Amino acid sequence: MTTPQQGPATEDNWMFPSANGWTFGQVKHLELPFDWELVDGVIAARGQTNVWHNEVRDGIADALKAVRAQPYRVLNEQCVMLDEQNVVKPDVIVYDPRKLDFFEAECIPTARLALVVEVVSPGSRRDDRVSKPAQFAEAKVPCYWRVELDRDRRLAVHEYWLNADTLSYIPAPLHPVHHGKLVTELPFPVEIDLEAIVGF
Incomplete structure (x- = not known):
């Protein structure tokens, strides 16, 4: 109707x-x-998220904030405008605030994004694994992390880099999947103790 x-x-x-x-x-x-x-x-x-999802989301955001390089900033659950009819809220984003009206901006445009992080929960598997990576790659977002909880309740962070020619993501060449510790140079040098995030 x-x-x-x-x-x-x-x-x-x-x-x-x-x-x-x-x-x-x-x-x-x-x-x-x-x-x-x-x-x-x-x-x-x-969908509703549970405690582990929110702890992991906030733990990754806090770790990124602690090591972020200028000019980047980090936000949780901030709306991102793919276009006027597609506005989503990734779990965590790293973005460049320059040229944004800090007091008036309602959404972050994809052109300002450096990294999108999605923490997969039972109700978001297809979106986080298929739909959203395709959307963010088409929008030329340089990096995408998909965070999963393995069967043994350890975190696995799947790191993807943008292939600018095909506008699709490829697994990061050196460490496509991180366990225990996440170490990468993009979008800036990052080292995150993944065990510590779920070690409560």
């Missing part, structure tokens, strides 16, 4: 986009009882 698209979405009609779908400008003001992303003009609820 669709309704004519006239002006901003409301709490009563957000679930009925027109054939053209919503834009971020039409939905950004909504106060809905759940966290959401805009996917191809449709509001999609974000």
Whole structure:
């Protein structure tokens, strides 16, 4: 079912986009009882995450903040605009704040991103492994990390670099998967004790 698209979405009609779908400008003001992303003009609820997911997300963000190089900054759960009809909230981003209006910016444009980190949970496997890497690669984001919890409850960080010719990600040549400790030079020199993040 669709309704004519006239002006901003409301709490009563957000679930009925027109054939053209919503834009971020039409939905950004909504106060809905759940966290959401805009996917191809449709509001999609974000799944509930558990404690380990949030501990890992925050632990990686804290580690990146501790070693970040200028001019980069690190944020959790910040909306990123792929285009007007696709606005997502990665678990962690590293971005370049230069040329952004610090006080007015609502979303980080993909052109400012250096790294996207997604922590995989049961409800996000396909998105984090397939859909989002494809979207961020097409948007030319240089680095993508996918964080998984192995069967033995150890962290595995899959590191990907952008192939600029194909606009797709390739496994990082030296260490495509990190266990125990993550050591990389991109987007800046980073060393993260993965065992410590889940060692509680």
